[in-house]
Amino acid sequence: MRITGGKAVYGASVGILMLEARFPRILGDMGNAGTWDFPVLYRVVRDASPDRVVRKGGEGLLPAFIEAARSLEADGADGITTNCGFLALFQEELASSVSIPVLTSxxxxxxxxxxxxxxxxxxxxxxxxxxxxxxxxxxxxxxxxxxxxxxxxxxxxxxxxxxxxxxxxxxxxxxxxxxxxxxxxxxxxxxxxxxxxxxxxxxxxxxxxxxxxxxxxxxMVTFVNWFQGAIRPRRWSVDLH
CATH class of the missing domain: 3.40.50.1860 (Rossmann fold)
Structure with a gap:
């Protein structure tokens, strides 16, 4: 059997665009990798602070988010999400900038x-x-x-x-x-x-x-679990006997 490559990273189907923040990421937070039952790819968008995104509308940050989304896709993500509900403002542009599904909010x-x-x-x-x-x-x-x-x-x-x-x-x-x-x-x-x-x-x-x-x-964790289940469906073994 021949296997064809193309990704930089394998086995992590969900890529997460992260705000740049330093507050503690406790278990249950999207930024704590232990929250997930599956591997994820992270990409921190520099200068995208919580204050700038939530209180200032993310002004001027869209190009950086598009670049980061394209980077996640190039590295092997099959779907992209974000760690801030206020990034709904970028949903249409991010979804249009890559060829994989995007879930911003x-x-x-x-x-x-x-x-x-x-x-x-x-x-x-x-x-x-x-x-x-x-x-x-x-x-x-x-x-x-x-x-x-x-x-x-x-x-x-x-x-x-x-x-x-x-x-x-x-x-x-x-x-x-x-x-x-x-x-x-x-x-x-x-x-x-x-x-x-x-x-x-x-x-x-x-x-x-x-x-x-x-x-x-x-x-967002319940949402991303649903999202991941669609882009990486569980493979079932069928016993017909």
């Missing part, structure tokens, strides 16, 4: 989650920065107008630790902020039947949010 799940829910129920979104999550971000991700949105902004620790790229993170305080914000979102919108976490750094607290609210919680 957890927000892209909202319509699918809505389709799963009983009549009268809909998804709510929890974001790290409601003040800078614009209609443009939501439209780029296909989020329906009027979707309820809650935020950890104004909390004791989480938003400022991540967007300020703090050298230290207190997971207990971060969890408290996320749970409190999720509970406030649900109290204000009793029609919510599931929560979609916009911020990829919220994933470590998904279980606590689920326990507190009793609702399904969708994150």
């Amino acid at each position: 957890s927000l892209m799940q909202v319509r699918a989650v809505n389709a799963m829910l009983p009549k009268g129920k809909r998804a709510g979104v929890l974001t790290i920065s409601r003040s800078t999550l614009t209609p443009g971000h939501l439209a780029a991700a296909g989020v329906p107008e009027g979707t309820p949105i809650g935020t950890t902004e104004g909390g004791a620790h989480f938003t400022e630790a991540i967007l300020g790229d703090a050298p230290d993170l207190d997971p207990a305080l971060a969890e408290e902020d996320n749970v409190s914000a999720a509970m406030a979102l649900v109290r204000a919108n009793p029609e919510i039947g599931a929560i979609v976490l916009e911020c990829t750094n919220m994933t470590p607290y998904a279980s606590a949010i689920r326990s507190a609210t009793g609702l399904p919680v969708f994150s």
